[in-house]
Amino acid sequence: MRVYLDNAATTPIAPEVAACMIPLLQNEFGNPSSSHYLGRQAKAIIENARRTISSKLNCLPSEIIFTSGGTEADNMTFHTAVRKLGVRHIITSPIEHHAVGHTAEFMKELYPDVLVSYVRLDDKGHVNLNHLEQLLAASTEKTLVSLMHANNEIGTLLPLKKVSELTRQYNALFHSDTVQTMGHYTFDLQDLDIDFITCAAHKFHGPKGIGFLYANRKNTIEPMIHGGAQERGFRGGTENLYGIAGLAKAMELAYEDVEGHQQHVQELKSFMMRELEEKIDGVYFIGDTIPERSLYTVLNVSFPKTSKAGMLLFTLDLKGVCASGGSACSSGAVKGSHVLEGINADGSRPNVRFSFSRYTTKEEIEFAVEQLVAIFEKTLI
Numbered sequence: 001m002r003v004y005l006d007n008a009a010t011t012p013i014a015p016e017v018a019a020c021m022i023p024l025l026q027n028e029f030g031n032p033s034s035s036h037y038l039g040r041q042a043k044a045i046i047e048n049a050r051r052t053i054s055s056k057l058n059c060l061p062s063e064i065i066f067t068s069g070g071t072e073a074d075n076m077t078f079h080t081a082v083r084k085l086g087v088r089h090i091i092t093s094p095i096e097h098h099a100v101g102h103t104a105e106f107m108k109e110l111y112p113d114v115l116v117s118y119v120r121l122d123d124k125g126h127v128n129l130n131h132l133e134q135l136l137a138a139s140t141e142k143t144l145v146s147l148m149h150a151n152n153e154i155g156t157l158l159p160l161k162k163v164s165e166l167t168r169q170y171n172a173l174f175h176s177d178t179v180q181t182m183g184h185y186t187f188d189l190q191d192l193d194i195d196f197i198t199c200a201a202h203k204f205h206g207p208k209g210i211g212f213l214y215a216n217r218k219n220t221i222e223p224m225i226h227g228g229a230q231e232r233g234f235r236g237g238t239e240n241l242y243g244i245a246g247l248a249k250a251m252e253l254a255y256e257d258v259e260g261h262q263q264h265v266q267e268l269k270s271f272m273m274r275e276l277e278e279k280i281d282g283v284y285f286i287g288d289t290i291p292e293r294s295l296y297t298v299l300n301v302s303f304p305k306t307s308k309a310g311m312l313l314f315t316l317d318l319k320g321v322c323a324s325g326g327s328a329c330s331s332g333a334v335k336g337s338h339v340l341e342g343i344n345a346d347g348s349r350p351n352v353r354f355s356f357s358r359y360t361t362k363e364e365i366e367f368a369v370e371q372l373v374a375i376f377e378k379t380l381i
């Protein structure tokens with residue numbers, strides 16, 4: 001048996017998404033910029049997809065800019081904020097995905113007058129809102145607040161609405177990396193006042209290499225990729241037609257029954273937590289685990305130190321359980337996680353992130369727990 005519990009890294013493509021993409025791969029080869037029939041047909045597929053996505057998020061189709069995924073959309077936000085919108089102060093957190101953290105640092109390198117401030121966090125990874133307000137109040141420059149909606153390693157959720165209100169009060173721009181929450185929670189962008197959010201289709205059973213930036217119509221975009229006039233001149237390059245169609249289909253499926261998926265996955269997560277606490281001495285969880293404050297697809301577990309501590313992920317893999325230690329996005333190497341460090345978690349204990357999807361079953365969780373129990377029974381010192 002092989003059990004996949006690494007859905008925060010990526011998810012399997014939904015069969016319906018594949019079924020939507022395959023005939024397009026076979027038949028639709030027109031360049032969306034061509035003015036003939038095949039080009040117009042390809043263009044229509046893209047614009048239909050944009051409408052599907054914008055209707056799910058309650059925004060305008062023109063506020064959706066297709067990108068190669070979450071990383072590019074995050075990068076585009078910073079380029080726009082600094083190069084077009086005059087931002088000279090970035091407020092972020094030490095536990096952002098590298099697509100944000102490294103990009104903020106890069107902006108500072110490119111523009112030495114850009115200041116990057118880090119908001120304080122508690123030991124579960126929650127942003128200290130008082131400190132955020134102090135930073136905003138003391139800011140003398142045009143400011144961008146960039147804080148992720150859910151942390152990809154520990155699942156802690158940001159109260160988006162509260163942060164949005166604070167940023168509005170201090171006239172700052174607000175970007176949230178919603179890569180882990182898009183497709184898993186609903187967004188009403190008429191209600192939530194935010195400037196930029198980002199998406200990667202492969203996190204909710206869509207294809208890899210496609211995503212988008214939502215950019216509130218108040219803000220003009222600075223292109224990062226220069227070339228043709230695709231995406232209204234904001235992102236040059238022939239569009240990823242098949243990916244875009246797959247992304248829209250994945251979005252439709254995700255939002256067909258988002259509450260049902262949430263309930264199913266949350267039950268599995270709670271079940272796994274109970275089982276681990278009951279069956280393995282000294283286990284605890286990192287990040288918030290209260291459902292309203294925690295991404296239901298992610299469970300970060302700190303295991304007791306054992307003689308095989310460093311080999312835990314490898315042993316699990318041999319036993320048929322795919323999971324990850326910290327962020328799998330950076331490399332295959334298991335190195336210290338900047339997220340665990342950012343919340344002062346005990347980095348000397350073995351740590352595994354299990355992450356679930358709507359396709360995960362209770363039998364799979366039982367299998368994973370069985371393997372873990374066997375490992376810890378044998379290796380306790």
Ligand SMILES: Cc1ncc(COP(=O)(O)O)c(C=O)c1O
Binds near residue numbers: 068072074099150201
């Ligand atoms: C929170 C977060 N942001 C950004 C990304 C990058 O997305 P992509 O792989 O589509 O570039 C990831 C991927 O793991 C992520 O988890």
